[in-house]
Amino acid sequence: MKVQRRTQVRLALFLGLAFTVAAAFLHILVTAQGAQTTTAPQQTPATTATPAPSQSPLIQPVPAPSSSPARSQPQQQQRAGGQTGGGNDEHLIINTDLITLTVTVTDPMGRYVSGLQKNAFSVLDENQPQAIEFFSDDDAPVSVGVVFDVSGSMSGEKISRARQALRHFIETSHDRDEYFLIGFNQRAQLLMDRTSDGEAVLNKLTFVDTHGSTALYDATYLGVEKVTRGRHPKRAILIISDGQDNNSRYTFSEVRRLLRESDVVVYAVGINSADPTSTLDSEGEGVLTELAAASGGHAFFPRTSAEMDEVFEKIAVELRHQYSIGYRPNNFVNNGHWHHIKIKVTPPRGLPRLSVRNKPGYYAITNPR
Numbered sequence: 001m002k003v004q005r006r007t008q009v010r011l012a013l014f015l016g017l018a019f020t021v022a023a024a025f026l027h028i029l030v031t032a033q034g035a036q037t038t039t040a041p042q043q044t045p046a047t048t049a050t051p052a053p054s055q056s057p058l059i060q061p062v063p064a065p066s067s068s069p070a071r072s073q074p075q076q077q078q079r080a081g082g083q084t085g086g087g088n089d090e091h092l093i094i095n096t097d098l099i100t101l102t103v104t105v106t107d108p109m110g111r112y113v114s115g116l117q118k119n120a121f122s123v124l125d126e127n128q129p130q131a132i133e134f135f136s137d138d139d140a141p142v143s144v145g146v147v148f149d150v151s152g153s154m155s156g157e158k159i160s161r162a163r164q165a166l167r168h169f170i171e172t173s174h175d176r177d178e179y180f181l182i183g184f185n186q187r188a189q190l191l192m193d194r195t196s197d198g199e200a201v202l203n204k205l206t207f208v209d210t211h212g213s214t215a216l217y218d219a220t221y222l223g224v225e226k227v228t229r230g231r232h233p234k235r236a237i238l239i240i241s242d243g244q245d246n247n248s249r250y251t252f253s254e255v256r257r258l259l260r261e262s263d264v265v266v267y268a269v270g271i272n273s274a275d276p277t278s279t280l281d282s283e284g285e286g287v288l289t290e291l292a293a294a295s296g297g298h299a300f301f302p303r304t305s306a307e308m309d310e311v312f313e314k315i316a317v318e319l320r321h322q323y324s325i326g327y328r329p330n331n332f333v334n335n336g337h338w339h340h341i342k343i344k345v346t347p348p349r350g351l352p353r354l355s356v357r358n359k360p361g362y363y364a365i366t367n368p369r
Contacts, residue, residue, distance in 0.1 A: 097334075099125075100134060100326035102234065102265055102296060104318055104357045105345055112321040113354055116345065124342040125329050134326030141176035142319050143230025145223035145264075148205060149241035151185040154271065155210040162240050162271050163205050165308040169238070170198035172316035180226040181205075184219035185212030186247045190226065216241055217248035217255045220291065224264050235264045236319060239291070242271040244284035252287060259295040260338075261363060266292045267315045268299040269308070296359030329364075336365045 103121075105113045118135040146166070150159070170179075179201050181192035192204050220239060227235040245252070259266060268288035285301060292299040300315075302308040325343065340361045345354045 097328050097332040098133070098326050099329060099341075099362055100263070100324055101341065101343070101358045102263070103323040103325055103343055104296075104321075105323065106355050106357075108352050108355075112318060113351070114321045116323070116348070120346050120348065121323070121325060122344045122346070123325065123327050124344070125327075126339055127342075128330055130327040130329060132325055132327050134324065136324045137322075138324075139174065139320050140234055141174045141178070141232050142234040142236050143178050143180070143227045143232040144173070144235075144319075145180045145182060145227040145237045146201060147182045147184065147219045147223045147237055147239045147241075148191075148208075149185075149214065149216070149243075149271070150183045150208045150210045151214045151243075152211045153214075153242055158242055158271050159205070159208070159210055161305050161308060162269075163202060165269075165305075165312040166205070166240070167202055168309045169312035169316045170202070172313050173198070174320060176232075178230055178232065180223065180230070182219050182223050182226070183208060184215050185210070186215055188215050188219035188222045190222065193226070194230070213247040214241070214243055214245055215248045216245035216287070217250040217252060220255050220266070221250050221258060224258055224262050227264055228262060234319070234322075234324075235262075236297070237264055237266045237295075238315065239266060239268040239288065240271060241268070241284075241288070244281055244287050252290075256291060256294045259291060260359070260361070262295070264295060265359075266295040266297040267318075268292045268297070269311055269315075270299065270301040271308075272301070272303060294359070296357060298357070332364065334365055336363055338362075339364055 105116065107113055114137055116137070118132055121132060121135070123130040123132060148162070148166075154162070170177075176196065177198075178194055178196050179192070179198065180190070180194060181201050181204055183189055183191045183205075191208070192201060195201065216239070220237065223237045223239075227237065268291060270285055270288055285299070289299040298315075298318075300311040302311045329339070338361055341358065343356050343358050345356050347354045
């Protein structure tokens with residue numbers, strides 16, 4: 001009887017121990033499942049989705065740095081980047097005091113001189129010598145804003161002659177140039193945005209209706225805004241007009257200030273009629289000349305169709321034979337003051353005295369636009 005009693009006690013103890021172990025194991029299992037259920041919602045769609053082998057969801061797209069140097073901007077800003085697949089511009093703006101200038105060198109016959117070395121140039125900023133840090137004479141493509149007068153006075157043979165001369169410019173230009181076409185009469189409007197198809201630009205002008213007054217300053221302002229968003233570091237405006245402004249919201253002073261603050265070179269072509277006795281108003285010539293000079297460009301006033309063709313071709317050739325020079329001003333101070341610049345060229349032995357043309361200065365500010 002006592003043996004049977006001891007056996008029952010042992011069996012009870014064994015069953016109790018087994019129940020305790022089973023309960024503990026069940027508790028551990030339930031706790032683990034609860035933890036897994038709690039952490040699952042914290043996963044983001046990017047981590048739950050399986051990425052393509054060539055793309056990681058944790059890497060954000062970053063604009064690639066431009067291979068070109070800081071562009072000539074009196075705000076002294078340096079841009080890097082390009083276009084995304086959707087065609088939107090991505091730019092990284094970096095404040096810098098690097099000044100870059102577009103420089104044209106000619107001989108006494110007005111012919112462009114290329115192939116000069118860096119040591120042939122010297123830069124004076126407020127009469128203080130500067131060390132040249134960047135130098136290039138590459139035949140690089142240009143972003144060109146064609147600012148074309150389509151006011152009433154440009155009707156008939158004027159616009160036909162100007163369009164034909166523009167063809168000479170396009171045919172002589174770099175094959176990777178891009179164009180922005182701005183037409184203006186009583187208001188300025190973008191007729192064609194960013195194209196490398198020069199023929200398309202010419203075709204667009206074939207169907208333009210000439211009428212109204214002349215908003216030259218508004219059109220120039222729009223042209224500068226467009227080309228500064230161009231894909232090429234070199235930028236230029238080609239103004240084609242037969243008279244002075246009479247209908248703009250912007251003033252001459254505002255446009256001249258914009259040109260001084262930008263890195264855009266202006267070339268102006270004053271269009272006269274075929275009548276040799278007809279000339280541009282002297283004030284109109286003065287306006288075009290000053291706008292061009294403020295940017296380091298040039299104004300032309302051809303009298304005949306042959307001269308006009310030659311002028312447009314000459315501008316295209318000049319754009320392909322320019323130097324880019326960059327320097328950091330000694331003791332640069334971000335105070336907004338105007339700094340005068342002078343560039344001199346010492347010609348190599350055997351060459352005559354050379355002439356230099358560049359924009360006359362810059363404003364000492366580094367705030368990006």
